[in-house]
Amino acid sequence: MQSSSILSVKDLNQMVKDVLSDAIGQIWLVGEISNFSRPSSGHWYFTLKDDAAQVRCAMFRNSNFRTGFTPQNGQQVLVRATVTLYEARGEYQLVIDKLQPAGAGLLQQKFEQLKQKLSDEGLFDAIYKKTLPDNIRTVGIITSSTGAALHDICQILKRRDPSLHLIIYPTQVQGTEAAAQIARMIEIANIRQECDVLIVGRGGGSLEDLWSFNEEVVARAIFASRLPIVSAVGHEIDFTIADFVADVRAATPSAAAELVSQDSLDQIKRLQIQEQYLSMAIDYYLTRCREMLNKGYHRLQTQHPQAKLAKQLNVLLTYRHALYDNIQQYLLRQTNLYNYLDKRLLRLSPQNTISALQLTINQRQQQIIHLIEQKFTQSQHQFALQTSQLNSVSPLATLERGYSVTTTVDNAVVGCAAQVTVGDFIITRLKQGKLVSQITTIDDKDITSK
Template sequence: MNSQNSNIYSVSSLNRAAKALLETGLGVVWLSGEISNLTIAVSGHWYFTLKDHSAAVRCAMFKGNNRRTGFTPIHGQQVLVRAKLSLYEARGDYQLIVESMQPEGDGLLKQQFEQLKCQLAAEGLFSEQYKKPLPEIIKRIGIITSSTGAALHDILSVLKRRDPRLQVVIYPSQVQGIGSGDSVASQILLANQRNECDLLIVGRGGGSLEDLWCFNEAAVAHAIFNSQLLVISAVGHEIDVTISDFVADVRAATPSAAAELVSQNKTFVSTQLDTLVNRLKGAMQQCLQRNQHQQALLNEKLLTQDPKHKLQQQTLVSDDLSLRLNHAMQGLITRKMQKEASLIAGLQQHSPEQSIKLAVQAQSQLKTRLKNAMQHKLKQCENDLNNQLHQLNTVSPLATLARGYAIVKDEQGRVTTNANNINTGDLVNVRLDKGEFKAQVMDKG
């Protein structure tokens, strides 16, 4: 074999050349198919297979592109993709690199259905607190559907068989195609304005999701939610679910089921009639008893409003008040007398007369004691004075003078006890026991 032959490729170069041919040959293609084997990688890339009834192709959609789709595809979903052909060189696998994706057919409708469902749920249109219960007595039913559809025929047949007494008002509406949602919503509004029915049945027979789509429109949902009349949603077959079913006060699986729900068979009507008669008798009996009781109350009230009765009551009240006043006065007088006696006893116990008497006795005793003490003191002082006089007389110079002695003083008044202190011719003062005189010294011995 000639190794220089230019037609010999390595596996890598062959795959590379095939990849270049695929990517440049067809360029960008649009492809419709069903999603299967979807894998969402940690990186955020999507890997899946796109297939139809007889073939399949591997696909990859990178993170930067799949973030713009606005939804996450699910297994079995029909989609429309815009992609480039490519080849995974490591395995030689032919694949599509998807640049954009959108739901196709029912897939798009289902996505819109889920989006509107989430939106209305967030607005509170599905909340149970707004659901109205079925009325106990139904006399007239409003039906909003196509006037030529099978749903109307089914409803009327069931009502005629089960409860022919029910009256029916038909509000013909378009239930399929462009403008059908607005038609249903306007008929709901009209039925509320006329207010001639006890409830409304809104619906149609079965069909595809696209056929039933008017019952998935926001206008119909808001019309049902704002309806003052109770609304029963009866759309399609039992497996069909629409937005109207979530908003309505009651959901019926089919239009015939809605008719059975609001109608009653003859036996039940008879039983209900007996029940109502019994309830009426009971109500009349209760009303009669209430009236008798009210009459008795009025008679009693009339007696209480009689002037004679009022005068008697006032006399009783006056006598009672008089007795209570006398009793109160007697009690007050008794309490005052007891208080007076207590005060007199307290006054006597604390009277100053006894204190004065005791004080006078104490004063008399003190006076006697003072007199005795003064006499004793005077006697003692007198004795002391006599003793002192005796002692004084004992040492007194006057006593000496009484024995014949004299006291001589010089001219200056000095006592002279020495004759040498005076001279002849000096004048002296001589003091005797009784009296004194002046003398002149004539001679000194």
């Protein structure tokens, strides 16, 4: 096993993070917020869940300050996020860069989907855009007859060019029936052919208020119109599908009135319109090219040999770890068997028997020594006793009591007179010293008989 092929946990998490980011990329999803927290760092951390699953999310401070509201637990939201991996814990999570309430968010998502669909069909392409006539004499206005937008348009047209003839096509601009009515009024204006240009729009409002101008039926009616159409919906920051399909987009209804009316600055206005149109066309083109490039890039990444090699490497590492575990288990079993046999051999070794016998010999030696010492003590005691008894009958003891012992010169004890004759020398032993005598008279009578 080569050490260069062994990954660290950090390397593995980095590899998984790269695979997730490249394979999935940026996505939109909707869910319910729970476990929302906002630490002192300013980042947001929460869980996004639905009835079947949940995922951890992070929205960093440089993104959440643009949100405009603080989400709450239990709130349904639509988020745009990148799938990634939190390397420190090895957990996958979403890094969110855009968050909005689910109601408006779903509408925004629907807006983006329809925008992409119509863009792919070419409804936004510059080749279909009609230029405004040079001499506009009649202006058709498709809007609410009671709205402020109509009042603003009429006031500006009256001030800039009182000679213009106005034709109003009243319609609802908000509600469930509004989109169909707007499309119908565009068709009627095209059938009548009684105006040079159409202004289609309304005043500002929320995304829900402006939604009629994001309906597909309105977009297709604008695209099918033979009359040039100026889209004038909402405020300058508001963009609708109608703005993209229309021949000219005006930032506000008042701006639309200025676009279709003539004054001394007409040429400058036209240049500005062309600049805006060119910028929008380039933006559409670049957006489509970027989306195509991203699709191709992600598709290439999923088919890249490196991704396949990474997958095979994971399989190889799995097998390697399994092989290593098996080897470790085999070595452990062999070690246990060796230890068992070693202990068994020790139990059966002659050395143990020799040691046991040696211990027995040592014990027997101690017993013999103890017996010898005991016997020796008894013998000493017996010797002392016999010595005492011997001393009690010893001639020396008799001498001590005042008696004497008589012996011949040959050291034979004289016990009776018959043992000696007159003239013999005898030796008398006393307590102290001895006497040498010569027998002159012998009396052999028994003194005990007297």
